[in-house]
Structure formats: C-alpha cells, structure tokens
Amino acid sequence: MNRRQFFTASGLGLAASAGLMSRAIAAPAEPESFADPATRQPLSADGRGYTPVVTLNGGSLPWRLNNGVKEFHLVAEPVQREFAPGMVVNCWGYNGSSPGPTIEVVEGDRVRIFVTNKLPEHTTIHWHGILLPSGMDGVGGLTQPHIPKGKTYVYEFTVRHSGTFMYHPHSDEMVQMAMGMMGMFIVHPRDGSRRVDRDFCFLLASWDIDPGTFTPNTAEMTDFNMWTFNSRAFPGIDPLVVRKGDRVRIRVGNLTMTNHPIHLHGYSFKITGTDGGWVPPSAQWPEVTADIPVGAMRAFEFVADVEGDWAFHCHKSHHTMGPMGHDIPNMIGVDQKKATPKIAKLLPDYMYMSMGENGMAEMQDMVAMGMSLPENTLPMMTGEGPFGPIEMGGMFTVLKVREDLAPGDYTDPGWYEHPEGTVAYEYKS
Amino acid sequence: MTSLSPIAAKKSRHSKFLLIAGAGWLLAGCSATTLGNFPDTTDVVERADYIDRKPVPDLSDYQEAAQARIKELLARPLTVGSAVEIAMLNSPGLQEVYQKYQIWDEDLVAEMAEAAKKEADPNHTNMDWVAARLALMKSVNTVYRYDFPDEYFAVAEDFIETGEEVRKAYFEAVAAAQLQDMLEHAATATQAAAELANAQYEAGTANRRSQALQHMTHAEIVKALAEARLEAVVAREALNRLLVLWGDDVNWSAPETLPELPEARPAYEGLEEYALKRRLDVLSERKSWALWHTAVDVRSEVRENHAALLTRYDIAKYQRDTVLPLSAVVLEETQLEYNGMLMGIYDLIDDTRGQIEAGREYVEALRDFWIAEAELSQAVGGTLPN
Numbered sequence: 001m002n003r004r005q006f007f008t009a010s011g012l013g014l015a016a017s018a019g020l021m022s023r024a025i026a027a028p029a030e031p032e033s034f035a036d037p038a039t040r041q042p043l044s045a046d047g048r049g050y051t052p053v054v055t056l057n058g059g060s061l062p063w064r065l066n067n068g069v070k071e072f073h074l075v076a077e078p079v080q081r082e083f084a085p086g087m088v089v090n091c092w093g094y095n096g097s098s099p100g101p102t103i104e105v106v107e108g109d110r111v112r113i114f115v116t117n118k119l120p121e122h123t124t125i126h127w128h129g130i131l132l133p134s135g136m137d138g139v140g141g142l143t144q145p146h147i148p149k150g151k152t153y154v155y156e157f158t159v160r161h162s163g164t165f166m167y168h169p170h171s172d173e174m175v176q177m178a179m180g181m182m183g184m185f186i187v188h189p190r191d192g193s194r195r196v197d198r199d200f201c202f203l204l205a206s207w208d209i210d211p212g213t214f215t216p217n218t219a220e221m222t223d224f225n226m227w228t229f230n231s232r233a234f235p236g237i238d239p240l241v242v243r244k245g246d247r248v249r250i251r252v253g254n255l256t257m258t259n260h261p262i263h264l265h266g267y268s269f270k271i272t273g274t275d276g277g278w279v280p281p282s283a284q285w286p287e288v289t290a291d292i293p294v295g296a297m298r299a300f301e302f303v304a305d306v307e308g309d310w311a312f313h314c315h316k317s318h319h320t321m322g323p324m325g326h327d328i329p330n331m332i333g334v335d336q337k338k339a340t341p342k343i344a345k346l347l348p349d350y351m352y353m354s355m356g357e358n359g360m361a362e363m364q365d366m367v368a369m370g371m372s373l374p375e376n377t378l379p380m381m382t383g384e385g386p387f388g389p390i391e392m393g394g395m396f397t398v399l400k401v402r403e404d405l406a407p408g409d410y411t412d413p414g415w416y417e418h419p420e421g422t423v424a425y426e427y428k429s
Numbered sequence: 430m431t432s433l434s435p436i437a438a439k440k441s442r443h444s445k446f447l448l449i450a451g452a453g454w455l456l457a458g459c460s461a462t463t464l465g466n467f468p469d470t471t472d473v474v475e476r477a478d479y480i481d482r483k484p485v486p487d488l489s490d491y492q493e494a495a496q497a498r499i500k501e502l503l504a505r506p507l508t509v510g511s512a513v514e515i516a517m518l519n520s521p522g523l524q525e526v527y528q529k530y531q532i533w534d535e536d537l538v539a540e541m542a543e544a545a546k547k548e549a550d551p552n553h554t555n556m557d558w559v560a561a562r563l564a565l566m567k568s569v570n571t572v573y574r575y576d577f578p579d580e581y582f583a584v585a586e587d588f589i590e591t592g593e594e595v596r597k598a599y600f601e602a603v604a605a606a607q608l609q610d611m612l613e614h615a616a617t618a619t620q621a622a623a624e625l626a627n628a629q630y631e632a633g634t635a636n637r638r639s640q641a642l643q644h645m646t647h648a649e650i651v652k653a654l655a656e657a658r659l660e661a662v663v664a665r666e667a668l669n670r671l672l673v674l675w676g677d678d679v680n681w682s683a684p685e686t687l688p689e690l691p692e693a694r695p696a697y698e699g700l701e702e703y704a705l706k707r708r709l710d711v712l713s714e715r716k717s718w719a720l721w722h723t724a725v726d727v728r729s730e731v732r733e734n735h736a737a738l739l740t741r742y743d744i745a746k747y748q749r750d751t752v753l754p755l756s757a758v759v760l761e762e763t764q765l766e767y768n769g770m771l772m773g774i775y776d777l778i779d780d781t782r783g784q785i786e787a788g789r790e791y792v793e794a795l796r797d798f799w800i801a802e803a804e805l806s807q808a809v810g811g812t813l814p815n
C-alpha cells in the first residue's frame with residue numbers, strides 16, 4: 001500500500017463510521033433459531049403473487065418491516081448439524097443451522113441485513129449473484145472491513161433482480177465454507193410472473209469428516225467423503241412432496257469444489273434460471289440432468305403429471321454414497337476363502353467377514369444386521385424402501401408425486417402404492 | 430564412614446561375632462547350643478586338612494531320592510521354583526558340595542521338597558535360598574567343628590548364584606517360547622495377506638508388484654520366525670544345562686505364559702541394610718577395610734538393582750496397562766472401519782500384527798522384570814523381603 005492509498009483508505013474508514021453514526025437504526029430483532037433440521041412450512045407471501053419457497057431441511061428467515069425496509073438478522077456462529085440420524089457434525093453456520101436460513105424477498109424490496117459475528121474469528125457475508133453497491137458485496141478487505149468477532153455489521157441494499165442466489169462468507173472463505181457457512185437468497189419477481197405451485201431450494205456441500213470424528217477437515221481439497229443437500233445426507237434428506245399436476249421448480253446451488261449433475265427420474269425438465277437470472281424460453285432445452293457448476297445455481301421446472309416415487313440425486317455415483325474408503329483393495333471376484341479362516345482365527349473376538357468379492361451390496365445387509373461402525377459415522381450405503389434396501393447415501397432423496405394431496409401440504413405421504421401391474425416383476429416360465 | 434552399617438564400623442576382633450550373629454537367618458531352626466558351638470576361626474587352621482582326610486561317602490541313596498523327586502517335578506509344567514529345586518538336586522557342583530560336607534542324603538531331598546510345598550506362590554519360591562539354608566544347617570549339625578567359615582560361605586554363595594542363573598534362564602526360556610508362539614500368529618497374518626494378494630492377482634484386481642510386496646512382507650516374518658524358533662531352542666538348552674537334564678527329561682513342559690506382573694510395585698524399604706545382613710560376601714569378610722569396601726559395593730549394587738527392578742516393573746506395567754489397551758483401541762477402530770468398508774483387509778491385517786507386536790513387547794518387558802527380580806534377589810543375598 002502506498003501513501004496515497006493509505007490516506008484514501010483511512011479517509012473512507014472515517015467517512016463510513018461517520019455515516020453509521022449519523023444513521024440511527026433500531027437494534028436488530030432477536031435472531032430466530034433454525035437448529036431443528038425438519039423442513040419448515042413456507043412463509044406467507046402476504047398476497048404478493050408468488051409461491052414462497054420450501055427450503056429442504058430448513059426454512060426461510062422471518063423479517064421485520066421497518067419503515068418499508070425488510071430487516072433480517074443473521075448470526076454467524078458454531079452450530080451442530082445432524083446430517084442424518086447417527087451423525088452430528090460440528091459446523092459453522094447461521095442462526096443455529098448449516099446452511100443458514102433462506103432469505104426470501106421480492107424484487108424491488110429494500111433489505112437491511114444485520115450480521116452478528118459469534119464465530120471465533122472474523123467473517124463477512126457475500127451476497128452471491130445479487131446486483132448491489134460494491135460496498136455491500138461483502139468481500140473482506142476489498143469492499144469492507146472483516147466483521148470482527150463479537151461485532152454486528154449492517155448490509156443494506158435494494159434488490160433489483162429476481163432469481164436464485166446464495167450467501168456465504170468472503171473472509172477465511174475456504175475454512176468457513178468447508179465448515180458449512182452458506183445459505184440461499186431467493187428473490188421473487190414483483191409482477192407475479194414465473195409463478196409455480198411448489199418451489200424447492202437447497203445447496204450442495206462437500207465435507208471431509210474422517211470416520212469417528214465430528215468436525216470437518218477444512219484442509220481437504222479433493223478427497224471428500226460426505227456429500228449433502230442442505231447439510232443433510234440420505235436418508236436424512238426430506239422428500240420433495242408434490243401434488244400431481246403441480247408446476248414445480250427446484251433451485252440448486254453448488255458451493256462444493258466440483259460439479260454435480262443433479263438427475264431427476266420420471267420427468268424431463270427445463271432449466272429456467274441461473275444465478276445470472278431467468279433463461280428466456282427460446283434458450284431452454286429439455287434435460288433430465290442439470291449439471292450444477294461450481295459456485296453456480298440452477299433453477300429447473302417441470303409439471304409433475306405422473307404419480308410415483310421418483311429418485312432425485314447427483315449422478316456422480318460416489319456422491320450418493322455415505323462415507324467410504326477410497327483407498328481400499330479391489331476385491332471384486334477375489335476368492336478369499338483360503339485367507340478368511342486364518343484372519344478369523346487371529347481375531348476371535350471379532351466377527352470377521354470377507355467383503356467385496358461379489359460387489360459391495362452385502363454392506364447394506366451388514367448394516368441391517370446391526371454391524372458396528374466408528375462413532376458418528378453413517379454407513380456407506382443405507383436406507384430401507386418398500387421393496388428392500390435402497391443402498392444409497394449422500395446426495396439422494398425422493399420426489400413424491402401424489403394425486404390426493406392438498407395444495408400447500410408438504411407432509412410425507414409415505415411410499416407410493418403402485419397400481420396393479422405397474423411394477424417390474426420376476427419372470428416365471 | 431558414619432553412614433556405613435554397624436558392621437563396617439566394627440574392628441576385626443568383633444567382626445567374627447557379628448558374622449555369626451548375622452548368619453542366624455541361615456541357621457534358623459538350629460538349637461541354641463549348636464550356635465553356641467560355632468567354631469572360632471582363629472584356631473581352626475590346624476584342621477585344614479580335615480576334609481581331605483574324610484572318607485568319600487556313597488551318593489547312591491541321595492541320587493535315587495533326588496532323581497525320583499526330579500521326575501516328580503518334571504511331570505508337571507515347570508515353574509521357576511521347581512526349576513531351581515531341580516538345579517539344587519541335580520547340579521554336579523552342588524552334589525560335590527553335599528558330598529564334601531556330608532550334607533547330602535535322601536533327607537535333604539525330602540526337606541527341600543517339603544520346603545518347596547510350603548511356598549504359596551510358585552513364582553516366588555527361592556529354592557536356592559531354601560537349599561542353601563538346609564545345606565548349611567546340615568553342615569552345622571554334622572561337620573561344623575571341622576569346617577572353615579570361608580568355605581562355608583563360599584558354598585552357600587554357590588547355591589545362591591546357581592539359583593539366580595536358573596531363574597534367569599527359566600524366564601528367558603518361557604519368554605522365548607511365548608515370543609515364538611506370538612510370532613507364529615504374526616506369520617499367520619502375513620500369510621493370509623499373501624494369499625489374498627495371490628487371489629487378487631488371480632482375479633485381476635492386483636498386479637504382480639502388489640502381490641510381490643505382500644509376499645515380501647510375509648518373507649520378513651518367516652525369517653524372523655526362524656530366528657525366534659532358534660532363540661527358543663537356545664534358551665531352553667541353556668536351562669537344560671543348568672538343570673543337568675538329558676534324555677527324556679528334556680521333554681519338560683512349561684506354562685505357555687510368563688507369570689503375571691505382581692499387583693504391587695515392588696518398592697522395598699531399607700534394602701541396603703537388609704542386604705548387608707544377608708550378603709554372604711559381606712558376612713564372610715573379616716578385615717575391616719575390606720568389609721567397608723564390600724559394604725559400599727553392596728549398597729551400590731542393591732540401589733542399582735532395585736532401580737532396575739522398579740524400572741522394569743514400570744515399563745511392563747505401562748506396556749500392559751497403557752500400550753496394549755491403545756493397540757486394542759487401534760485394532761477395534763480398524764475393525765469398525767473395515768465393517769464400513771472405510772479401510773481394507775490389509776489394514777486390518779496390519780493392525781492385527783500391530784497388536785501382536787505390542788503383546789510381544791509386553792512379554793519382553795515382563796521377562797526383563799522377572800530377570801531384574803532374580804538379579805535384585807541375588808544382590809540382597811538370595812531372597813527378597815516378604
């Protein structure tokens with residue numbers, strides 16, 4: 001930094017503090033806790049002509065209207081997140097949860113977001129994809145001072161464009177995002193256009209959590225072992241419940257370090273939005289898999305006209321697995337019966353079983369038999385469906401389309417009851 | 430000088446009296462009149478050739494009784510106590526002593542057997558000390574009038590030294606067998622790994638390099654096992670030689686494991702004074718300057734051996750109570766990860782070997798503890814305080 005820059009920077013600092021002092025703002029509302037990982041009912045749209053979003057295993061943050069400004073209060077803090085029953089992770093997040101609650105507003109709204117830092121280090125929030133004054137962009141050091149621990153900063157801007165956005169720290173970003181700090185920022189069109197019947201959103205995250213540990217290893221760059229929708233892993237991810245005939249939108253944001261081809265069974269859909277805005281109809285083409293690039297968002301839409309339980313998952317097969325060893329010997333087709341009795345004899349107190357000779361599906365049987373795993377560790381594959389083990393983990397859930405569902409009812413209807421003669425069956429000669 | 434024991438401070442004129450009083454522990458059970466008749470060393474020189482003039486007695490009765498007792502002892506798994514007892518009965522050197530001092534007969538065999546049975550803990554039977562005591566009692570009862578105290582003590586020292594050697598050889602032999610046995614398990618583990626590597630190669634999931642690496646690991650254990658087997662033979666033969674065993678007698682069995690570590694840490698109080706009252710080299714020393722020097726050495730030896738015993742105890746206990754449980758945790762967690770396909774079979778085999786290795790280190794530490802106990806026992810004159 002040269003002398004001139006130094007004075008400029010100091011001058012800006014003074015001006016900023018003078019500005020804040022002159023602006024009398026009421027204290028922020030008590031932050032609402034989102035520690036419960038159950039999917040919340042959507043907020044009310046107050047008759048403003050949009051369908052409020054459903055955040056998978058989360059919810060939208062209520063606001064306080066203050067002289068026409070929507071005020072939100074986010075508290076950055078260490079949180080505990082249950083990824084699925086049997087695994088709780090020491091994360092960092094917002095308002096008791098990773099991801100933080102969804103901020104949901106309408107195009108043209110003036111928003112004021114109080115950010116209180118209860119982390120052990122400084123932080124900021126960057127409003128990913130939102131067009132706003134540079135000084136509100138939340139890049140620590142570049143557009144604002146980092147928010148020291150214990151301090152509350154205020155972001156205030158007018159939301160100019162509708163679409164699907166995110167928020168995340170831009171301050172020790174690698175660590176803070178690897179610890180789970182992220183959230184959705186949904187902006188509905190003011191004119192009531194693009195309205196759908198059900199509008200879901202969630203964020204993709206990757207984690208390196210060693211078997212038997214509780215805290216993500218933030219130093220990992222590539223070899224992750226947990227893959228989540230909104231910091232939940234199958235079978236901990238709630239289903240997307242939809243009424244037959246509904247027009248459905250699903251919005252997905254990717255804050256991992258790789259792309260995720262998110263695949264929906266039973267339907268083709270069109271990608272209608274990115275974090276850059278809405279895609280004109282002429283540019284939409286039908287797909288069954290939406291590849292979500294790193295640091296990007298996609299919204300895709302379809303009409304749910306066929307009932308059923310439809311798998312919905314990342315198509316990278318390792319991303320639909322629970323934790324597994326990526327450095328284990330390849331045992332496919334390996335006859336282990338010579339060595340097995342020797343190993344079993346050496347370990348008399350352990351129920352040794354050879355594994356992997358005929359594939360890994362036996363893993364699910366072993367889970368069902370109550371086989372023990374390291375503490376706080378989910379099985380590599382799990383989940384029991386109406387026809388047997390589902391053998392999945394990570395980024396997997398189910399779109400449940402049902403006829404007999406009231407509008408606005410998101411209650412899990414249970415497994416689909418297939419009409420007679422519509423299920424694959426064993427051939428008998 | 431003032432810090433030395435009263436023994437060292439006495440003039441030579443009084444030391445004889447002290448020696449005799451000090452030897453009381455060996456002579457416990459003898460009548461007061463026997464003690465009173467203990468020869469005065471200042472006027473026994475003219476009887477120096479007494480022993481050479483004695484008729485050589487017949488050993489056959491003794492040997493018959495001794496061999497019967499030895500057979501009886503060898504029929505059961507050998508304990509350290511029975512090993513020492515066998516050495517006391519069977520050693521040609523000691524038999525020569527029995528013969529020379531006419532203290533051998535079938536009664537000696539029976540008395541030693543009787544004394545051995547009284548010992549509640551077979552691991553703490555100091556049969557050498559028992560034998561020394563019995564032998565000296567007998568010599569006092571029969572030939573003391575014509576004997577020499579110097580030789581007297583030298584003979585008893587032979588018992589104690591042989592006993593120490595036997596005890597050390599016994600623990601070496603049991604430990605070597607146990608270490609070999611544990612290495613057999615490790616070899617089973619690496620063999621299983623090598624077989625898995627073969628099966629992997631057959632199935633096309635491992636290349637020849639990976640296969641060869643598993644076989645090389647196994648080969649290292651195979652060589653180590655050959656060494657361990659030889660060490661077990663060497664240790665067993667060393668004991669056979671001390672016990673003077675041959676023929677079918679060498680087929681004795683021993684417990685598969687060393688005696689467990691005692692519960693209490695063997696920290697002894699006043700061990701230097703205790704040793705000075707019992708060490709035969711101290712008791713036999715008459716010249717005050719030599720006595721003083723011997724006492725200084727004895728005190729140092731006792732301190733050193735006591736420190737060694739405590740250290741061996743602490744290491745063995747640490748290995749057993751801390752390291753072994755840690756290796757068990759590692760193996761247990763590996764098993765859990767193997768369950769979840771988080772770790773592979775070779776990891777499981779490696780950590781199984783890790784636990785076997787931790788167990789082998791415990792056996793070595795336990796062996797070193799018992800050897801240190803034998804050494805300290807010898808350093809304090811043949812037996813430790815209860």
Ligand SMILES: [Cu+2]
Pocket residue numbers: 227259260261314315316319395
């Ligand atoms: Cu993926």
